[in-house]
Amino acid sequence: DQQVKQNSPSLSVQEGRISILNCDYTNSMFDYFLWYKKYPAEGPTFLISISSIKDKNEDGRFTVFLNKSAKHLSLHIVPSQPGDSAVYFCAARRNTGKLIFGQGTTLQVKP
Amino acid sequence: KAGVTQTPRYLIKTRGQQVTLSCSPISGHRSVSWYQQTPGQGLQFLFEYFSETQRNKGNFPGRFSGRQFSNSRSEMNVSTLELGDSALYLCASSLSTGGSYNEQFFGPGTRLTVL
Numbered sequence: 001d002q003q004v005k006q007n008s009p010s011l012s013v014q015e016g017r018i019s020i021l022n023c024d025y026t027n028s029m030f031d032y033f034l035w036y037k038k039y040p041a042e043g044p045t046f047l048i049s050i051s052s053i054k055d056k057n058e059d060g061r062f063t064v065f066l067n068k069s070a071k072h073l074s075l076h077i078v079p080s081q082p083g084d085s086a087v088y089f090c091a092a093r094r095n096t097g098k099l100i101f102g103q104g105t106t107l108q109v110k111p
Numbered sequence: 112k113a114g115v116t117q118t119p120r121y122l123i124k125t126r127g128q129q130v131t132l133s134c135s136p137i138s139g140h141r142s143v144s145w146y147q148q149t150p151g152q153g154l155q156f157l158f159e160y161f162s163e164t165q166r167n168k169g170n171f172p173g174r175f176s177g178r179q180f181s182n183s184r185s186e187m188n189v190s191t192l193e194l195g196d197s198a199l200y201l202c203a204s205s206l207s208t209g210g211s212y213n214e215q216f217f218g219p220g221t222r223l224t225v226l
Contacts, residue, residue, distance in 0.1 A: 006153075036217075043115070043201055043217030044154070089153060098167040099144070099215065101154035 003027050004092050006102035014110055019077040021105050023090030026071060030092040033066060034099070035075045038087045047088075048075070080109045113138065115204050115218035123224045129190040132221045136183050136204030142166075143185040144215060145177060148199040157200075160185055161207070189223075197225045 005024045013019045021035075031052045036044035050057040050064045050073070057064050063076045077084055090102040116135045124130050136143050144167075145157040156169040160179035177187040183204075189196055199222050203215040 004153075009151075041219065043203075043219050045217065046214050049214075091154075098156055098159060098169075099154075100156065101146070103151060103153035 002103075004090055004100050004102040006088075006090055006105050008105050009103070010106045010108070012108045012110065013080050015082055016079045019075075019080045019084065019107055019109065021075040021077075021088050021090070021107065023073050023075075023102055024071060025073075025092050027092070027094070027100075028068075028071070029094050030100075032093040033064070033073050034091045034093070035062075035064060036089045036091060036101075037084075038089060038104070044089055077107075080107075082109050082111050085109050115202055115216055117200075117202050117218040117221050119221060120219065121222045121224075123226060124192050125226050126192055126194060128192050129188065130192060130223060131186055131188045132200055132202075132223075134185045134187075134202030134204075134218060136185070136202075137216055140204035140206055140216070141183050142205045142207055142213070143179055143183065144203045144205075145185070145187050146201045146203065147171075148201055148220070149197075154201065157187065192225045194225050197223060199223075 003026050034049040035047040037047045038044040048062045066073045087104045087106050089104045091099045118133045142161045144159040146154040148154050159167040163179045174190045179185045199220045201220045203217045205213040205215045
């Protein structure tokens with residue numbers, strides 16, 4: 001039972017354009033949503049998070065949007081840079097602390 | 112401040128053997144979580160330890176076990192290895208567990224290959 005789903009395994013965008021990564025979830029009890037970025041041979045690194053009581057959180061080039069009625073969140077990267085090429089994982093958390101991750105989306109930003 | 116360290120980084124075992132992986136959290140962090148990453152499955156939660164006690168457990172068979180020591184270092188053990196256990200095993204540490212969100216910091220992982 002996949003509670004957090006990233007339906008696009010890969011995404012390719014041109015440098016300077018917007019990258020939009022999507023994530024859907026099924027459990028309405030999640031209280032925090034997070035995005036992690038992972039380079040090959042490294043562990044995931046935290047990128048940005050959003051509490052379930054908010055609908056938007058912005059940090060520099062990264063913005064996360066949460067639509068609770070649709071149980072959907074998205075990560076926007078503007079402008080995209082070649083160094084953003086990585087695997088992006090969406091994760092959700094209940095107040096128990098356990099994180100549930102999606103399958104990941106591989107982003108390729110072409111120069 | 113040193114990050115999360117995991118040893119060994121790479122491991123090759125054969126079916127039926129057992130393996131122990133080690134994780135040293137960031138100094139001061141008391142919560143350690145373990146995840147299994149396989150292609151197409153993302154990161155699957157194995158278990159979480161806090162103050163030497165298992166706080167959360169994922170949906171893995173009993174062949175997967177773990178423990179945490181008084182210095183917060185953690186080990187996970189997989190017995191009777193199967194080919195499907197080949198994966199990247201990631202450890203993450205955080206200050207505490209539950210309640211307000213505490214960011215999890217991941218180690219580089221241990222790549223386990225079962226032949």
